[in-house]
Amino acid sequence: MEGLLDHTLRDALTRAGGISRCVSEFIRITDQLLPHRVFSRIVPEEANGWRTPAGVLVRPQLLGSDPACLADNAARIAEMGAPGIDLNFGCPAKIVNRHGGGATLLDEPDLLHRIARSVRAAVPAGLPVSAKMRLGNQDDSRAVECALALVEGGVAELVVHARTKAQAYRPPAYWERVADIRQAVAVPLVANGEIWTVADAQACRAASGCDALMLGRGMVANPGLALAILAHGDPGAKAQGGLSWAELQPLLQSFWASVCAHIVPRNRAGRLKQWLNYLRRHYPEAQAAYTALRTDNDPQRLAHRLFHEFAAAPAPQHDAPRVMA
Template identity: 60%
Template sequence: MRAPMTLRPAPPAAPRLLLAPMEGLLDCSLRDVLTRVGGVELCVSEFIRVTDQLLPARVFTRIAPELLTGGRTAAGTPVRAQLLGGDPVCLAENAARLAELSPAGVDLNFGCPAPVVNRHRGGAVLLDEPELVHAIVAAVRRAVPAAVPVTAKMRLGHLDDSRMLDCAHAIADGGAAELVVHARTKAEGYRPPAHWHRIAEIREAVALPVVANGEVWTVDDARRCLAESGCDALMLGRGMVADPGLARAIRGEPVPGWDALQPELRRFWASVGTRVEARHRAGRLKQWLGLMRRRFPEAGEAFARIRETNDARRVEALMFGEPAPAEADAVT
C-alpha cells in the first residue's frame, strides 16, 4: 500500500520549473521517471557534442530519444536538445538538422565544467570569449526556423566572473529566447555556495528571460534563490534527483513518499537495463540512491543493501525481490 502524499508549503508565487541536464546522471531514463512524478514544465537533454562534422540523426536520437516521440517525455513534458561545441558554422549546421527532428527547442551549452570538454574548446571555457559566444548563438539562431526556440545555459564565468555580463549580453544580442544561469564559475565547480545574487545582475542587464540554477535542494532554497536572483523561474538538477518530489513541493502540490516512488525506481531500473551495459547498470542505481539519501533514510538503507555488488540479478533481488517489469505503475 502506498504512503500518502504530503503537502509542503509553496513559495508565495509558484515559479516556472525546468529540469536540468546532467551528463552521466540525469539522462533520458531519469528524465522519464522525474517527469512522471511531475512538477516540471520543460527539460533539457544532456549535451550532444559537435566537433567538425554534421552528425547523423541517430546521434541526436540516441542522446535525446524523446525526439522520436514528438520532442516530449512519456509524461508529455517538452524536451529541448542541447548542443555543445565551439565552431559556429558546424554548430549551425547541426542545429538545422536537429530542428528537423522537432525538438521543443535548441539549447546551447556554455556551462559544462568538465576538463576534457573545456580542453577541446567547449562548455564553460567559451565564457572567456564573449565574441565567440555571440557568433555561436547568432549562427544557430539563423540556422533554425523562427518557431524553434534557441536558448542557452552559462555559468558566471570560466576561472572568474569578470566577463559575466559580456557573455550574457552576447547571448541576448545573438538572439537567444531564454538564458539559464548556473550561479558559480567553472573554477568553483559544484562547491557551495551558489551566488544567486549575481544572477540578479544578469537579469537586470539583459532583456530576455533569465532562469536561476544552482544549489536548490529544498523549498526554502527555492524561496531564497528566487528572492536573491529576482527570477521567476528555476532550473532544478541534483536537488530534483535527490528528491523527485521537489518540483511538486515548490509548486505547493502533494509530494510522493518513499513507498510511492518504488514503481519509479523499478521503471528506472528497467529502462537503464535497455540502455546501459550490464556491468554499469548497478552503478547507475547506486548513483541515484546515493543522492536520494539526502531526502530519504530508506534510500540509504537500499544503498547499503546493494553497495557491495554489481551483479544485476543480485541487485534486482535485493532491491525488488523479483525481476523488475519493463513497465510499472507511475506515481499519480
C-alpha cells in the same frame, strides 16, 4: 548532466510531476555534421514527439565552439522537428573545457555572440534558441557581458548556473549575481544551482529575480522537489517534503525497467546505485539500501533486494542531513 540524467532518468523524474521542460545531456559538436541516429540515440524522445513518456518536452542541447558547425547541426535537429535548441556554456568538466567547450568559452564573449547568431540564423524563426551559462570561467567579472553577448546574438531564454567554472559545484551558489544579469537582459531568465529544498527555491527566486528555476542534482536527490516547490503556499497541497519513500517505489521500478531495456547488463547495477547515491541525501531508507548494496554488482540480485528488502522500510521522521559523500 552527462553520465547521470539521460533519458532513463528523465523518464522517471518527469513521471514524478512538476517539471515543465527538460534539456538533454549535451551533444558534443566538433567538426562534422552528425547523422540523425546520433541525435536520436541521445534524445530517444524524438520518436515520441520529443516528449518523455509522461508528456514533458525535451529540448536537445548542443556543446561546441565552432559557430558554423554548431549552426549546421542545429539546422539538422530543427529538420527533425525538435521543439527548440539549447546551447551549453556551463559544463565545467576538464575534458570538455580542454577541447574548447562549455564554461571555458565564457572568456570569449565575442565567440559566444557569433555562436548564438549563427545558430539563430540557421533555424526557423519560430524555433526557440536558449542557452545555459555559468557566471564565468575563473571569476565572474564578465558575467553580464557574456549574457548580453548571447542575448544580442539571438538567445531568447537564458539559464544561469550561479557559480563559475572554478567554483564547480561547491556551495554556495551566488544567486545575487544572477540578479545583476536580470537587470541587464530582458529575455526570460532561469536560475540554477544549489536548489535542494523548497526554502532554497524561495531564497533563489528572491535573490536572483529570476522568472523560473532549473533543478538538477536537487531533483535527482528528491524527485518530489518540483511538486513541493509548486505546492508551496497552497494549504490543500501535499507537504513540502515531496514524495515519501513508498511513493518513490514506482518511479524506481520504472527507472529500473528502462535501464534493463536500454543499458547493457554489465552497467545496470552501476546506474541503479548511482541514483541511490543521490537519493540517500534526502531519504534515510536510500542510505540504508546504498550501504547494504553498494558492493553488489549483480544487477538482478541488487534490484530484487532493493524492491523487496528495502521497499517497505519505515517512512522517515524528518529529512536526512544535507550531506553527500
